[in-house]
Amino acid sequence: MFLLFFILLHVTQHALGVEVIEGAESVVLPCGAPPGAASSVVWSRYDLIPSNVHVRIKTGQAEEDDLTNKNQLFTNRTEMQPDALRTGHVSLTLKHIQLSDDGIYICIARGGGERLTNTQVQLQVISREEAEQARRQRDTVIAVVIFILIILCILAAVLGRLYHLEYIGRKDKRVEVDSGEESVLLRCRTISLLPKDVTVEWTDEDNRMVHVNKNGSDQPGGQDGLYRGRTEMKMKRDLKIFIDLSLTLKQPTERDRDTYTCTVYSREGKVLMKRQVELKVKVPQVKVYSGEESVLLPCETTVQLPEDVTVEWTDVFNRKIHVNQKNGSDQPGGRTEMKRERPGDLSLTLKHPTERDRNTYTCTVYSREGEVLMERQVKLQVKVPQVKVDSGVESVLLPCETTVQLSEDVTVEWTDGFNRKIHVYQKNGSDQPGGQNRRYRGRTEMRRKRPGDLSLTLKQPTDRDSNTYTCTVYSREGKVLMKRQVKLWVKDPDSDSVASGLNFYKDGIIYVNDLRLKDHQVEVEEGVESVRLPFKITDDLPEDVTVEWRRFKPRPTIMAYMYEDGSGRQDQQDPSYRGRTEMKRNLKQGDFSLTLKSPTVRDGGRYICRVYSNEGNIRKETTVELRVSERSNSTDETPLMADYAV
DSSP, rough: HHHHOOOOOOOOEEESEEETTTTEEEEEEOOOTTTTTOOOOEEOOSSSSSSSEEEEEEEEEEEEOOOBBBBBGTTEEEETTTTTTHSSSEEEEEEEEOGOOOOEEEEEEEETTEEEEEEEEEEEEEOOOHHHHHHHOOOOOOOOHHHHHHHHHHHHHHHHHHIIIIIIGGGGGGGETTOOEEEEOOOOOOOOOOTTTOOOEEEEEEOOEEEETTTTTTTTGOOTTTTTEEEOOOEEEEEETTOOOOOOEEOGGGGEEEEEEEEEEEEEEEEEEEEEEEEEEEEOOEEEEEEEEEEEEEEEEOOOOOOEEEEEEOOTTEEEEEETTTSSSSSSSSEEEEESTTBBBBEEEEEEOGGGGGGEEEEEEOOSSOOOOOOOOOEEEOOOOEEEEEOOSSEEEOOOOOOOOTTTTEEEEEEEOOOEEEEOOTTTTTTTTGGSSGGGTEEOOOOOOOOTBBBEEEOOOOOOOOOEEEEEOOOOOOOOEEEEEEEEEEOOTSSSSSSSSEEEEETTTTEEEOSSOOOEEEEETTTTTTEEEEOOSSOOOOOEEEEEEEEEEESSSSSEEETTEEEEEGGGGOOGTTSSOOOOOOTTTTBOOEEEOOOGGGGOOEEEEEEOOTTTTTEEEEEEEEEEOOOSOOOOOOOOOOOOOO
């Protein structure tokens, strides 16, 4: 088997032997002795007669070869170093290698009457035919190895690509981006051998059409309005095997947080492939305590904007908070102010922030033609100090203090979360009980013991008093000088929970934080004619209220129905609800229930109904969870209707 390992060298040395090819010029048979100790060294082959191959002896101070009894096969073919005995390097060089040189060579060194070394070296002489055969075998092995390496490299490249697309591609199932980035890439890649005439559809969790690409060209006509003009897809084929169907979504905001599905259809409409990717949009946060004079909502860019742009600030419900017109001036009124003191700074100042201002705000920049040039978002968190007390105590103090010097003729007004007047302290320095809501009458007291102390004492608190209370200071002209808030938690001794009739925003969603009232739950089967989301109240409300039904889960929050000025506002509805909703408002019965026609599984989720006064204050609200199951084999299509009194 040594032939398989013989490569290019004529000689390969081993610890017990030496190999050499027939015809080689020379080969060295290794042997060593103690330097200067040996007086003679004899190289022999015992299978030959005579057996001497080479003899070196010491004569006085010199060394010489002894040719006596040297086998004639090695005449003029062996030699040693001239000072071999002195240096101890007594190796033998054998020249003009023949096949007959194959054998065991013995090196014996003597000195002082003793044997100093006895080394055996086996010399194996390979014929030219064997060497040529080994060379051919070597070349064959090398060729096979190279071929296998090439195949392995190709296979590794293909498997690596597959691994990248299929395994590493799992990371593509979740994408995070900051709100305000120019765009985000929703990846959809496959190794499938797809035909060229496929249709690619991108949809969101609510099955709205995000993007359509048919036979390699985009089809914007089928897009939902939310995504129109904001998507781009370039189908790429890599080596005609790997296909990239990724989608670019421009100007992502928090409302784009969703799970998107990439579906590929054949020409006949058969689903060839599906991929999903979850998009998370991170929004910068600003935190402020209720009662601060103002808070800055940042919106900055390094992009050079034209001078005639319009800047519009909106909240999560798309209500306009502030508009800075093309001429660079603000629309008058309100609690907002925008100073474009330097290029690229479109930040908004919100004065007297309270808990109801907790929201996600969007800064949108429009060109003169109405094209969206930029969008930025910021999430405002308004912290409110809390007071906790057990129901049944004699009274509780709602703190409201300031270090600002107030004039003596200010008016201090305390209100609750429903904007009901709790207490009014007039300019003449006396309380005015006449404007109080009846549930607080005779239970409040405000003593200005020291300058800046506007705290209110609420007597005999119960769990019904759990609320957020606002202390507002007005000047003689009616201008708001200061606002402070405090959240009161009243614990019922017989209950393990603390009631709070307050709403709050979190991650752009409305949450109803009322532990005394659970969500109404309505279950219905897909295919029924209609379903009613119940909301009945017992309070008398004025004629000019506004009613909004919104679905806030799953995201994003969308308008299901809006009632204003005595009629439904379809222009404010999400397109998926138009023509499918009806609210028979009856003031005498206080019925604000919403009828939803032809409910589908996509309509399932949590809804909130809010009733606003003409001033924009929340008067009443409730939440309803709608569950729509897939249609079964049952033939009972009676719609589920429910009534609840709140």
